[in-house]
Amino acid sequence: MHQVKLFNKISNAGLDLLKKDSYEYSEDLTDYDAILVRSAKLHDLEFPKGLKCIARAGAGVNNIPLKKCTEKGIVVFNTPGANANAVKELVLCGLLLSSRDIIGGANWVKTLAGNGDQISALAEKGKSNFAGPEIAGKTLGVIGLGAIGVRVANAAIELGMDVIGYDPYLSVNAALNIQRGVAYTANLNDIFEKSDYITVHVPLMDSTRGIVGEEGIAKMKDGVRILNFARNGLCDEDAVIAGLESGKVACYVTDFASEKLLAQPKAICLPHLGASTPESEDNCARMAAEELIEYLETGTIRNSVNFPNLRVPREANIRICIMHRNMPNLIARLSTTLSDRGINIENMGSRPRDEIAYTIMETNNELTPETKAALQAVEGVISFRVIE
Numbered sequence: 001m002h003q004v005k006l007f008n009k010i011s012n013a014g015l016d017l018l019k020k021d022s023y024e025y026s027e028d029l030t031d032y033d034a035i036l037v038r039s040a041k042l043h044d045l046e047f048p049k050g051l052k053c054i055a056r057a058g059a060g061v062n063n064i065p066l067k068k069c070t071e072k073g074i075v076v077f078n079t080p081g082a083n084a085n086a087v088k089e090l091v092l093c094g095l096l097l098s099s100r101d102i103i104g105g106a107n108w109v110k111t112l113a114g115n116g117d118q119i120s121a122l123a124e125k126g127k128s129n130f131a132g133p134e135i136a137g138k139t140l141g142v143i144g145l146g147a148i149g150v151r152v153a154n155a156a157i158e159l160g161m162d163v164i165g166y167d168p169y170l171s172v173n174a175a176l177n178i179q180r181g182v183a184y185t186a187n188l189n190d191i192f193e194k195s196d197y198i199t200v201h202v203p204l205m206d207s208t209r210g211i212v213g214e215e216g217i218a219k220m221k222d223g224v225r226i227l228n229f230a231r232n233g234l235c236d237e238d239a240v241i242a243g244l245e246s247g248k249v250a251c252y253v254t255d256f257a258s259e260k261l262l263a264q265p266k267a268i269c270l271p272h273l274g275a276s277t278p279e280s281e282d283n284c285a286r287m288a289a290e291e292l293i294e295y296l297e298t299g300t301i302r303n304s305v306n307f308p309n310l311r312v313p314r315e316a317n318i319r320i321c322i323m324h325r326n327m328p329n330l331i332a333r334l335s336t337t338l339s340d341r342g343i344n345i346e347n348m349g350s351r352p353r354d355e356i357a358y359t360i361m362e363t364n365n366e367l368t369p370e371t372k373a374a375l376q377a378v379e380g381v382i383s384f385r386v387i388e
């Protein structure tokens with residue numbers, strides 16, 4: 001029986017895949033071999049000894065201590081693209097909210113309640129206070145052309161905008177999905193200098209923290225509108241606020257509220273709503289549960305953010321799944337450890353990822369406790385498990 005600890009509310013579309021005879025899941029487990037999580041912060045969590053994997057039902061994994069997981073042989077998955085449409089739709093809404101004072105106008109018109117027949121005339125009289133420019137014909141700069149950035153860029157083209165995208169690590173898949181008309185730049189300054197609207201869609205990492213900062217904002221057009229539906233630390237909050245206060249930045253729309261931003265009249269803060277649609281909650285939960293089940297039951301790794309993806313077709317009774325350092329001769333030592341004990345390898349696959357690697361070996365010979373201890377003792381082995 002596998003124990004799956006839940007953090008956050010995970011949609012039943014995923015939980016229903018965890019069959020009752022093989023899985024127990026709850027928010028209350030104290031000993032567990034897998035985690036299903038959304039945005040709950042796991043940095044301070046003490047992992048139980050048997051924890052094998054963490055599946056993030058969503059894209060961002062900055063709430064998970066990846067380095068610690070890798071060192072302990074814990075595989076972390078996310079669900080690429082599963083909530084991208086939901087975020088794209090909210091970003092399009094954010095573009096319009098940043099441009100036209102829809103929120104101000106809607107709030108103001110409510111204050112006309114009680115004016116009866118006069119409401120229409122009063123609305124006509126006051127509406128000019130809430131006017132704002134159209135987005136068609138303006139330039140949108142997209143920082144990060146992944147699942148969300150590409151969808152936003154393509155949708156903005158459809159809305160008549162000129163679009164420039166920046167992503168130094170653009171994947172082939174993303175490139176194939178970018179609509180004709182989206183201009184690509186290898187220079188982030190082009191985005192800063194040429195855009196009327198800038199939207200950020202990169203993961204939060206040391207290398208991307210503050211990607212929109214004081215220097216970048218200084219290069220932007222006066223009256224630029226900035227959207228951040230990716231993560232808080234990507235836009236330097238003090239620099240954005242200085243821009244809002246000086247008038248350089250006309251509006252900042254973000255999915256990540258803070259005390260300072262909530263005090264800014266020209267900042268629109270949403271309560272991290274990007275992925276909060278039933279469709280994307282179902283998609284993410286389903287994909288996360290599938291990844292977790294596949295890994296626990298077969299050792300297959302798909303969509304991991306810290307271990308290499310690996311699928312080895314099943315050809316023998318006993319499968320040994322080994323997380324190890326990516327170092328010379330290690331696989332030879334593993335196979336010698338087995339062959340010295342008369343164990344024949346029927347099938348195997350191995351893949352590295354930077355400094356670590358993952359190997360699956362299959363045999364029809366039983367592994368004694370002594371063999372298992374010998375495998376664990378091979379220098380460079382982080383952990384291993386046997387699936388029968």
Ligand SMILES: NC(=O)c1ccc[n+]([C@@H]2O[C@H](COP(=O)([O-])OP(=O)(O)OC[C@H]3O[C@@H](n4cnc5c(N)ncnc54)[C@H](O)[C@@H]3O)[C@@H](O)[C@H]2O)c1
Pocket residue numbers: 058059060061080081083084087143144145146147148149166167168169170171174201202203204207208229230231255272273274275276
């Ligand atoms: N608001 C929400 O609810 C919500 C929902 C989903 C995702 N997100 C956030 O949005 C981020 C992006 O999501 P996604 O699904 O598009 O992820 P993704 O992995 O598909 O795309 C991220 C893109 O960023 C690019 N990138 C990485 N470093 C970069 C850099 N220095 N400069 C420019 N580009 C860089 C990558 O090459 C990749 O193409 C997530 O990491 C997450 O933090 C927020």
Ligand SMILES: O=C(O)[C@H](O)COP(=O)(O)O
Pocket residue numbers: 038039040057058059060061083272274275276
């Ligand atoms: O990175 C993500 O996928 C989003 O920020 C969504 O987070 P959530 O699952 O907590 O809504």
